[in-house]
Amino acid sequence: DAKTTQPNSMESNEEEPVHLPCNHSTISGTDYIHWYRQLPSQGPEYVIHGLTSNVNNRMASLAIAEDRKSSTLILHRATLRDAAVYYCILRDGVGTDSWGKLQFGAGTQVVVTP
Amino acid sequence: EAQVTQNPRYLITVTGKKLTVTCSQNMNHEYMSWYRQDPGLGLRQIYYSMNVEVTDKGDVPEGYKVSRKEKRNFPLILESPSPNQTSLYFCASSREGLADEQYFGPGTRLTVT
Numbered sequence: 001d002a003k004t005t006q007p008n009s010m011e012s013n014e015e016e017p018v019h020l021p022c023n024h025s026t027i028s029g030t031d032y033i034h035w036y037r038q039l040p041s042q043g044p045e046y047v048i049h050g051l052t053s054n055v056n057n058r059m060a061s062l063a064i065a066e067d068r069k070s071s072t073l074i075l076h077r078a079t080l081r082d083a084a085v086y087y088c089i090l091r092d093g094v095g096t097d098s099w100g101k102l103q104f105g106a107g108t109q110v111v112v113t114p
Numbered sequence: 115e116a117q118v119t120q121n122p123r124y125l126i127t128v129t130g131k132k133l134t135v136t137c138s139q140n141m142n143h144e145y146m147s148w149y150r151q152d153p154g155l156g157l158r159q160i161y162y163s164m165n166v167e168v169t170d171k172g173d174v175p176e177g178y179k180v181s182r183k184e185k186r187n188f189p190l191i192l193e194s195p196s197p198n199q200t201s202l203y204f205c206a207s208s209r210e211g212l213a214d215e216q217y218f219g220p221g222t223r224l225t226v227t
Contacts, residue, residue: 034215036216042220042221043218043219043221044157044206044218045218046216046217049215087157102147102162103159103173104156104157104158105156107156
């Protein structure tokens with residue numbers, strides 16, 4: 001299975017943008033890139049996903065490199081509520097025996113300073 | 115309100131005493147899954163189900179059973195719990211299709227003594 005690599009932690013000041021990198025050099029052509037986050041004492045929460053093109057939603061933007069070997073989650077204006085562990089996950093988009101599996105890595109702990 | 119519910123939220127039990135953690139979703143989702151989360155090991159998938167009567171093993175299925183008799187429910191069964199199954203458990207669901215977001219439940223904290 002394709003794996004992802006993320007920094008252990010990142011710090012940001014409130015109201016400033018946060019760029020969270022994710023490396024996935026062994027990504028296959030059918031893998032979707034998903035991002036989830038987990039706030040303290042809560043279950044993971046979907047943030048955004050994409051395949052090839054950059055994506056935007058109300059929570060964040062996802063910038064995907066042209067070769068798809070890396071991506072960046074962008075939180076445009078960090079708030080204290082954005083302090084969480086952010087997970088970058090690949091999901092196989094082809095119907096194989098393992099397509100239901102979802103593997104979380106260690107994620108990036110985002111610290112937001114007032 | 116669209117949600118995934120789990121019961122109980124907290125459970126302390128003894129080794130060998132069978133238990134069931136229930137999971138229910140009200141979104142008519144095809145796909146459901148169970149995870150456990152442990153310090154230093156992150157979230158690991160236990161079992162998943164693509165549809166009613168269709169289940170498959172995740173990365174850490176040993177010591178667990180599941181069933182999917184109805185679309186909305188996906189209980190996790192520990193036939194003979196052991197202390198190494200002390201963990202935080204999450205249930206999740208999503209619509210059919212891998213591009214869909216997963217909705218997670220609030221978690222069940224299980225302690226096996």
